Amino acid sequence: MPRTLPVANRLLLGLTGLVLFAAGGAVLAAALGAGVPSWWPWSGPGDVLLTQRARQHWRAESWWWPTVIAALAVLLLLGLWWLLAQFRRSRLAEILVESPDGEVALLRGRALESVLIGEVEDLDGVARARIGIHGRPTAPTVRVRLLLEPYASPEETLRRLAAEALTHARTSAGLEALPAEVRLRAEKHHARRVV
Structure with a gap:
């Protein structure tokens, strides 16, 4: 995930909250009789958000109020989910390393x-590697995305990745297991005209 996406997500969430807070504050100020701008639709405590005609327009329909309440509940749940998603880390910040003596x-x-990326990119046939560590501090998992050179053998690259880089990482961190999800993609070279 690009680094700008979480920043944009949080910025959008903050702006949405700010707009809702300002609108709610303006409605509350108008209801309390405080000064509000002349263009504001509700200017005093006697004004209402919805007129009696607007409130009673759909009143005879049995589906109207359950639909409104369900839609508002869904919006509230989506907003809460979006807010909580901002605090979830996609990558593992720390790994718990335990020695045999405790x-x-x-x-x-x-x-x-970064160590894994360096070791994997040194493998023959690997043009570029992207690695992320996820999971729990006591049971991390690795997600590997490899861009292979056109001549590389995917089977050989995968075998060396498991036997060398991932094994070194697992033993150096003192982990019993280090599961990995590997995605391979071949680099495309376009034909060039030779003069």
Whole structure:
């Protein structure tokens, strides 16, 4: 996921909250008789948001109020889900490393990612690697995306990735297992005209 997406997401969420807060504050100020701008549709405590005619227009329909309440409930749940999603980390910040004698240390997830990227990109046939560590601090998982050179053998690259880079990472972090999801993609070279 691009780094700008969470920033844009949080910015949009903040702007939405600010607009709703300002609108609610303006309605409350008008209801309390405080000064509001002349263009504001509700200017005093006697004004209402919906006229009696607007409120009673759909009143005879039995589906109207359950539909309105259900739609508002769905909007509220979506808003809460969106808010909580902002605080969820997509990558693992720290990995719990435990030695055989019971000592415990924390390894930064980004540090292990950068070491893995360096080792994987040194494999023959790998043009570029993107690696993310996810899961729990005691049971991390690795997501690997490899861009392979046109001559690379996917089977050989996958075998060396598992036997070398992932095994080194697992043993150096003292983990019993390090499951990995690997996605391979071949680099495309376009024909060039030779003069």
